[in-house]
Amino acid sequence: MITLRPTDLAREHGISTQAVRNYERHGFLPPAERTPSGYRIYTEVHAAALRAYLSLVPAYGYAAGGQVMAALHRDDLDEALTLIDRGHSQLLRDRDTLDAVRTAVRHLTAESAAAPVPAPGAGTRTVGELAHQLGVTPATLRNWEGAGILTPARDRATGYRVFHADDIRDAELAHLLRRGGYLLEHIATVVQQIRTAGGTDALAASLDAWQHRLTARGRAMLHAATYLSAYLKHVETENDGSGCRTSTAPHQHR
The missing domain is CATH 1.10.1660.10 (Multidrug-efflux Transporter Regulator; Chain: A; Domain 2)
Known part of the structure; x- marks a missing residue:
């Protein structure tokens, strides 16, 4: 020995x-x-x-x-x-999450490219209008706000929620990920990454680094x-x- x-x-x-x-x-x-x-x-x-x-x-x-x-x-x-x-299970979940985020970013980027350029002040939604657009209830949007996924502004005159373009993007991303079965806490993290990156284009570039780490x-x-x-x-x-x-x-x- x-x-x-x-x-x-x-x-x-x-x-x-x-x-x-x-x-x-x-x-x-x-x-x-x-x-x-x-x-x-x-x-x-x-x-x-x-x-x-x-x-x-x-x-x-x-x-x-x-x-x-x-x-x-x-x-x-x-x-x-x-x-x-x-x-191994965690790695698989991370890969699934990455795929879901990439799908969401491609979806949102394609919609943004196809949509006409809004006029100044146009393109905002009320909570009811955004809920109708996504096919969810206003209560669902309020839950997403409580989870930190959405951060709508308030109309100074009425106090009602006003969703601008970035808020609508975040809501669409949240809706897509919720359909994929992701928890609100996880979706909030992904949305925060988009905000920190400065938008879906910047996030799409950072996803390659995530893929390399996996x-x-x-x-x-x-x-x-x-x-x-x-x-x-x-x-x-x-x-x-x-x-x-x-x-x-x-x-x-x-």
Whole structure:
């Protein structure tokens, strides 16, 4: 059996030896044996565990990556796989959301291009008119306003809501996303992104960066699966070689 020092594991990843010890203490690595003088003795199993953990981080995040490794070291493979499944489900939801936003932006951009240029002061809607245009109730629009999706102005004379072009765009986007089953909180976030970007054209350009991030996460998940599988094989080989299963539950350090 090849033995390794904390510096050997740390050097491979450009991290500190204290980080390696911390990962072991938190259960991300299996507990190390100790020499009579108290020094840790790491093996290829620990090196494989560290590679697996560090590959999980960009794919699933620090918290989930640590939970996966800790579950494995509690001998709970099903829990680890469930955590991984949740990460994949979240990525799929993010992809669906991106597709929905892109569809909405294309829809709104096409409508804007086809519509005639309104005269100054034209193109506004009352709450009733906008509700009729979208086929929803005025109460629905008021709910969207309460969720932060719509921010209509008020007529100074009457106090009634007045929806301008940007408000109508936001309402149409909200209507489209609601039909897709998205929650009001999520729609409010998307609408805020449009406002921050300065309109649908600017948002459409930023969606490419979102797509690249999702692609990077998907590739990171494939990368992590390779290292996680390699780690499990190391554990199985070590257990088969000893004739019994070695516990990987964390223990207290001196």
